[in-house]
Amino acid sequence: DTEVTQTPKHLVMGMTNKKSLKCEQHMGHRAMYWYKQKAKKPPELMFVYSYEKLSINESVPSRFSPECPNSSLLNLHLHALQPEDSALYLCASSDRGYTEAFFGQGTRLTVV
Amino acid sequence: AQTVTQSQPEMSVQEAETVTLSCTYDTSESDYYLFWYKQPPSRQMILVIRQEAYKQQNATENRFSVNFQKAAKSFSLKISDSQLGDAAMYFCAYSQGGSEKLVFGKGTKLTVNP
Numbered sequence: 001d002t003e004v005t006q007t008p009k010h011l012v013m014g015m016t017n018k019k020s021l022k023c024e025q026h027m028g029h030r031a032m033y034w035y036k037q038k039a040k041k042p043p044e045l046m047f048v049y050s051y052e053k054l055s056i057n058e059s060v061p062s063r064f065s066p067e068c069p070n071s072s073l074l075n076l077h078l079h080a081l082q083p084e085d086s087a088l089y090l091c092a093s094s095d096r097g098y099t100e101a102f103f104g105q106g107t108r109l110t111v112v
Numbered sequence: 113a114q115t116v117t118q119s120q121p122e123m124s125v126q127e128a129e130t131v132t133l134s135c136t137y138d139t140s141e142s143d144y145y146l147f148w149y150k151q152p153p154s155r156q157m158i159l160v161i162r163q164e165a166y167k168q169q170n171a172t173e174n175r176f177s178v179n180f181q182k183a184a185k186s187f188s189l190k191i192s193d194s195q196l197g198d199a200a201m202y203f204c205a206y207s208q209g210g211s212e213k214l215v216f217g218k219g220t221k222l223t224v225n226p
Contacts, residue, residue: 031212033212040201040219040221041218041219042203042216042217042218042219043157043203043214043216045213045214048212048213050212055212056212056213088155090157092157094212099162100147100159100162101157101159101214102159103156103157103158104156105154105155105156106155106156108155
């Protein structure tokens with residue numbers, strides 16, 4: 001199984017809502033990532049978890065809260081988002097940083 | 113800080129022809145890895161090819177090959193016998209050895225004309 005599964009595929013939320021994005025991988029990878037991607041732009045790294053511990057936070061606003069409950073799961077909790085946070089959110093995993101990163105299909109988030 | 117530059121925002125190619133996408137990077141490190149990722153309209157990023165900096169031989173994966181010029185810090189992707197399914201955004205990416213960060217270029221949108 002070389003898949004990274006993200007749910008939901010699409011999400012519309014109001015600025016006062018709380019929602020969560022989920023990501024799952026069963027490849028035994030020790031690193032998991034959240035990226036934000038705006039249209040026609042490259043992915044921007046948000047967070048990296050290594051061995052279930054947060055190793056990189058790219059100065060992401062606190063309205064985005066990552067969580068890694070176990071080595072296979074990665075969540076991104078969303079609260080009080082702004083319309084400019086609307087984007088494609090990609091999850092990825094890798095065995096080591098310099099080997100292949102496997103990406104999920106992403107969650108298309110719209111904040112209204 | 114490492115940077116990756118893709119100077120071609122858009123490229124087009126006729127089906128069955130060959131196209132080359134350009135990428136240059138800037139780093140002072142000697143241990144690093146370079147990647148080409150493909151992102152079709154379905155949104156999923158897929159690894160096309162990977163090159164280790166310590167390897168002199170250019171990587172090849174079926175119709176995809178790279179021209180890795182380490183001294184020039186250039187890493188171009190050649191797609192031979194282009195197919196309609198090759199149409200996508202192509203991102204060049206860099207990773208420093210031991211690092212968990214991927215640095216992406218801005219991407220090149222490839223159109224394949226029938």
